[in-house]
Amino acid sequence: MPDPINSTEAVGASQAEHEAEIARRDEEILRLRDLLITRDAELGQVRGQLKIIEDHSERMARLVARIPIPGLAWVASAILRVLQVSGR
Amino acid sequence: MPAPRFSIVTPVYETPIDVLWLTIESVLAQTFDDWEICLVDDNSPSPKVREVLDACAAMDPRVRVEHRAENGGIVAASNTALAMATGEFVALLDHDDRLHPDALLLVDEALRGNPEGDYVYTDEDKITARGRHTGPFLKPDWSPERMRTQMYTCHLSILRRSLVEEVGGFDPDCEGAQDWDLVLKVTERARAVLHVPRVLYHWRGIEGSTAANVDEGGGEAAKPWAFEAGTRAIQAHCERTGVQAKVVRDTDDPGVYHLNPALREEPLVSIVIPTNGQRREIRYQEVTLVGHCVRSIVDTSTYSNYEIVVVADEAKPGGAIAELEAAAGDRLRVVPFDRPFSFSDKINAGAVHARGEHLLLLNDDIEVGTADWIERMVMYSSISEIGAVGGLLLLEDGRIQHAGVGFEGGLPGHPYYGYPRGVPGYANAVRIARDLLAVTGACLMTRRDLFEEVGGLSTTFPINYNDVDYCLKQIERGRRVVYDPDLVMTHFESSSRSSDVEEWEKSQLLHRWAPLTTSSRFSNPYVRNEVPRAASVFLWAKRSKYRPRKRRPAAARA
Numbered sequence: 001m002p003d004p005i006n007s008t009e010a011v012g013a014s015q016a017e018h019e020a021e022i023a024r025r026d027e028e029i030l031r032l033r034d035l036l037i038t039r040d041a042e043l044g045q046v047r048g049q050l051k052i053i054e055d056h057s058e059r060m061a062r063l064v065a066r067i068p069i070p071g072l073a074w075v076a077s078a079i080l081r082v083l084q085v086s087g088r
Numbered sequence: 089m090p091a092p093r094f095s096i097v098t099p100v101y102e103t104p105i106d107v108l109w110l111t112i113e114s115v116l117a118q119t120f121d122d123w124e125i126c127l128v129d130d131n132s133p134s135p136k137v138r139e140v141l142d143a144c145a146a147m148d149p150r151v152r153v154e155h156r157a158e159n160g161g162i163v164a165a166s167n168t169a170l171a172m173a174t175g176e177f178v179a180l181l182d183h184d185d186r187l188h189p190d191a192l193l194l195v196d197e198a199l200r201g202n203p204e205g206d207y208v209y210t211d212e213d214k215i216t217a218r219g220r221h222t223g224p225f226l227k228p229d230w231s232p233e234r235m236r237t238q239m240y241t242c243h244l245s246i247l248r249r250s251l252v253e254e255v256g257g258f259d260p261d262c263e264g265a266q267d268w269d270l271v272l273k274v275t276e277r278a279r280a281v282l283h284v285p286r287v288l289y290h291w292r293g294i295e296g297s298t299a300a301n302v303d304e305g306g307g308e309a310a311k312p313w314a315f316e317a318g319t320r321a322i323q324a325h326c327e328r329t330g331v332q333a334k335v336v337r338d339t340d341d342p343g344v345y346h347l348n349p350a351l352r353e354e355p356l357v358s359i360v361i362p363t364n365g366q367r368r369e370i371r372y373q374e375v376t377l378v379g380h381c382v383r384s385i386v387d388t389s390t391y392s393n394y395e396i397v398v399v400a401d402e403a404k405p406g407g408a409i410a411e412l413e414a415a416a417g418d419r420l421r422v423v424p425f426d427r428p429f430s431f432s433d434k435i436n437a438g439a440v441h442a443r444g445e446h447l448l449l450l451n452d453d454i455e456v457g458t459a460d461w462i463e464r465m466v467m468y469s470s471i472s473e474i475g476a477v478g479g480l481l482l483l484e485d486g487r488i489q490h491a492g493v494g495f496e497g498g499l500p501g502h503p504y505y506g507y508p509r510g511v512p513g514y515a516n517a518v519r520i521a522r523d524l525l526a527v528t529g530a531c532l533m534t535r536r537d538l539f540e541e542v543g544g545l546s547t548t549f550p551i552n553y554n555d556v557d558y559c560l561k562q563i564e565r566g567r568r569v570v571y572d573p574d575l576v577m578t579h580f581e582s583s584s585r586s587s588d589v590e591e592w593e594k595s596q597l598l599h600r601w602a603p604l605t606t607s608s609r610f611s612n613p614y615v616r617n618e619v620p621r622a623a624s625v626f627l628w629a630k631r632s633k634y635r636p637r638k639r640r641p642a643a644a645r646a
Contacts, residue, residue, distance in 0.1 A: 033372050044485025048508025051487070 095175030099165030206278035264314030269321035358444030362434035391462035430550035475562025478527025479575025529555025
């Protein structure tokens with residue numbers, strides 16, 4: 001399908017029609033931009049929740065590292081690793 | 089009998105007998121002996137309550153009991169108990185809660201350390217119906233600002249009796265929030281407020297108690313009038329202390345309040361914005377940062393009396409100034425800057441040209457998100473002892489960038505960085521106004537005379553930490569630095585320069601401020617990065633274990 005603006009068909013179109021078309025496209029760009037901004041905000045919420053989980057996980061890992069019994073520390077860190085992997 | 093050190097004031101009404109005994113027993117078990125407990129039965133229908141109280145009074149002469157002829161409510165009963173008190177200090181204990189065995193001992197130690205202490209509070213936790221200890225609240229040191237938005241000192245509260253009498257005891261108009269009202273009145277006159285960072289009070293969350301969760305029948309559902317009384321108590325406090333605010337309750341959390349500005353006048357505010365005219369994409373649109381910032385100020389702000397002082401590099405893009413003039417008109421003043429980059433130097437240059445009573449330091453990568461942001465800042469900045477005020481800054485995607493500056497190992501950081509907006513934080517730390525050691529200079533208001541008094545921003549911190557250093561200079565002079573959660577801005581963070589902090593900057597900050605920043609003044613020694621430290625929780629759990637002694641009156645055994 002030829003581009004209506006660059007094709008010869010466009011030559012006959014009036015100035016007003018071109019302006020209306022540009023305005024329509026501008027509006028569509030704004031609509032899509034707003035949609036992207038909304039999506040970014042939603043993504044921000046999710047990333048924020050993820051940050052909370054990461055921080056908790058990091059604190060738990062630090063705590064596990066301080067467990068003085070080697071075997072217990074290994075078991076605890078293994079559980080933590082499994083939880084971290086399954087959480088991804 | 090000589091007057092005791094502490095009078096424990098406990099109004100009693102229809103308390104379950106076992107619970108009442110545990111409360112009194114926790115007082116009898118104190119490791120510090122110089123006390124009396126003033127128990128006032130507010131005409132409980134159950135004869136068992138009278139029996140237990142009389143039996144306890146017979147066991148120990150320090151247990152003093154009075155029975156009211158008619159039910160008068162908690163304020164009347166508390167005032168009757170206050171009238172009975174003879175001690176130097178009054179400790180407030182509810183009829184269903186418990187004290188830690190060392191509570192009075194540790195409070196006495198704190199008071200011996202600072203004899204000017206007129207009000208002392210401790211950390212607390214809750215006891216469930218099954219007797220489990222939960223939710224330790226590890227509190228910061230005295231924060232007047234936090235006290236205006238959250239009754240955070242709550243239990244255990246110990247007040248100098250002479251001051252309590254001076255302010256007229258518990259106010260019947262504040263029934264339900266009478267403790268908060270009393271503490272506000274006493275602290276307005278107190279020479280020193282002390283905090284004992286130990287869990288010494290166990291708040292029982294039985295049905296109908298405010299300590300219980302809303303879901304369990306407690307909270308707002310239990311005492312809706314208490315939260316209305318809270319509003320009245322804070323409003324009256326603001327009027328007494330000259331804080332130009334209207335108090336409103338939080339819509340989500342009934343225990344949280346907000347101060348909205350109610351300014352009597354609008355002094356001139358100078359907004360100082362340093363810029364190098366950088367461009368970047370914001371929300372999928374290429375803009376000049378400073379132009380975007382100024383447009384958001386002009387379009388959003390409801391405050392009328394302000395000027396905008398832009399300190400701009402001489403090598404800035406030519407169109408930037410024209411854009412600013414178009415947006416801000418007569419409010420705009422441009423200060424050319426031709427020296428090597430130094431944020432401090434630029435701000436100081438702007439301050440020299442500023443004419444306002446208040447200086448508002450603003451990064452050029454900020455977008456205003458609260459219409460009454462200037463009013464909010466002026467409300468706080470006008471309070472004589474406040475040296476700086478900042479707000480809640482969000483990243484472009486709405487996550488938290490700044491909710492006050494915290495310190496770890498003496499160095500500053502941003503607690504809750506990257507957390508989603510709406511997260512309440514530890515004990516509602518993000519939602520409430522509170523005192524801190526520092527707030528970010530990306531959006532900070534200070535009074536011009538205070539700015540000049542400390543020599544402005546230190547040029548020895550040209551890039552990083554100049555804001556923290558400034559706040560600490562104010563703290564050192566006895567002023568306070570405040571975070572306002574209702575002042576929300578978007579910060580397109582570090583668009584204009586690298587955010588990496590050099591080692592020499594850290595060393596210099598530590599060299600200058602370590603004694604102040606390594607203390608736990610506005611945090612708790614057992615709280616790290618706004619989260620209770622694991623070790624402290626173990627310590628708390630161990631020390632909260634408390635077994636009643638065998639000595640028990642017959643009435644309580646029945």
